[in-house]
Amino acid sequence: MNKKQIEYYNASELRGHAKDVVVEALRSYDGHSHEFAAPAVDALIPVSQRSGAVILDCGTADGSFIDALWDLGFRHICACDIDDYRSDTVKAHQHTEKFCAFDFSHEQSTWNDHTFDVITAWCIIPHLENPFHFLREIVRIIKPSGTFIVSAPYLGSMRARKKMLFTAELDRYSATNNHITIVTETLLKKALQAKFELKSKRYFIDEKIYRSRFGRIKRLLCETPWKYRERMRAIFGVNVIYEFVARPAL
Numbered sequence: 001m002n003k004k005q006i007e008y009y010n011a012s013e014l015r016g017h018a019k020d021v022v023v024e025a026l027r028s029y030d031g032h033s034h035e036f037a038a039p040a041v042d043a044l045i046p047v048s049q050r051s052g053a054v055i056l057d058c059g060t061a062d063g064s065f066i067d068a069l070w071d072l073g074f075r076h077i078c079a080c081d082i083d084d085y086r087s088d089t090v091k092a093h094q095h096t097e098k099f100c101a102f103d104f105s106h107e108q109s110t111w112n113d114h115t116f117d118v119i120t121a122w123c124i125i126p127h128l129e130n131p132f133h134f135l136r137e138i139v140r141i142i143k144p145s146g147t148f149i150v151s152a153p154y155l156g157s158m159r160a161r162k163k164m165l166f167t168a169e170l171d172r173y174s175a176t177n178n179h180i181t182i183v184t185e186t187l188l189k190k191a192l193q194a195k196f197e198l199k200s201k202r203y204f205i206d207e208k209i210y211r212s213r214f215g216r217i218k219r220l221l222c223e224t225p226w227k228y229r230e231r232m233r234a235i236f237g238v239n240v241i242y243e244f245v246a247r248p249a250l
Helices: 019-026 033-044 064-072 088-093 131-141 160-168 185-191 205-213 214-222 230-238
Strands: 053-058 076-081 096-101 116-123 143-154 196-206 239-246
Touching: 033 064, 033 143, 033 196, 033 239, 053 064, 053 239, 064 076, 064 088, 088 160, 116 131, 116 196, 131 143, 131 185, 143 196, 160 230, 185 196, 185 239, 196 230, 205 214
Parallel strands: 053 076, 053 116, 076 096, 116 143
Antiparallel strands: 143 239, 196 239
């Protein structure tokens, strides 16, 4: 089956005629977040903290990650998106404590200040017209010392650098997908207003590179624990996952 990319639609279109288009496209979404989201949360949030933590998934789409969070032991799961695209199956499981629909680029959510212990945003920022408004909302609703996990296409990889060199275009930004905002580590640090500390970052490797030329060597370099493993994963990674921790209130 050929996977589909989701074309770019503005907020009015997503709430109007494009909603059915998006719901259909999500069934065969050509993305990677489902492959690294749950493993990343599993690695970053201790098991002992999960059942009591209030967690928010931003841009929850069909809601499959909500079920993954439940399986990881979270019991206070909230979700948000510009509209409710959750599948009937996800809704039937009733794992969502509260869902909020709002435009991340221009509107404020209905949650109170300092509500969440953990917030996730899997490749959401590249889709936004106004990512700074969204990040200010994250600052508002996360608890002091809360964890913000955010991913984006990694523009420092060998593949991304080669594409820029030979085409003067950014990898993962095309005329047929919905990425419109560039995300870098420096941009995130500035937009989060020095109220967060970058605690860690990790890189997601698309398994397809292991089936390419010198695939076995690439797998050895990227998957075997050794001194330069993360450096190798940065060379071949397609997504980067940042773990930010909100600084304690003064």
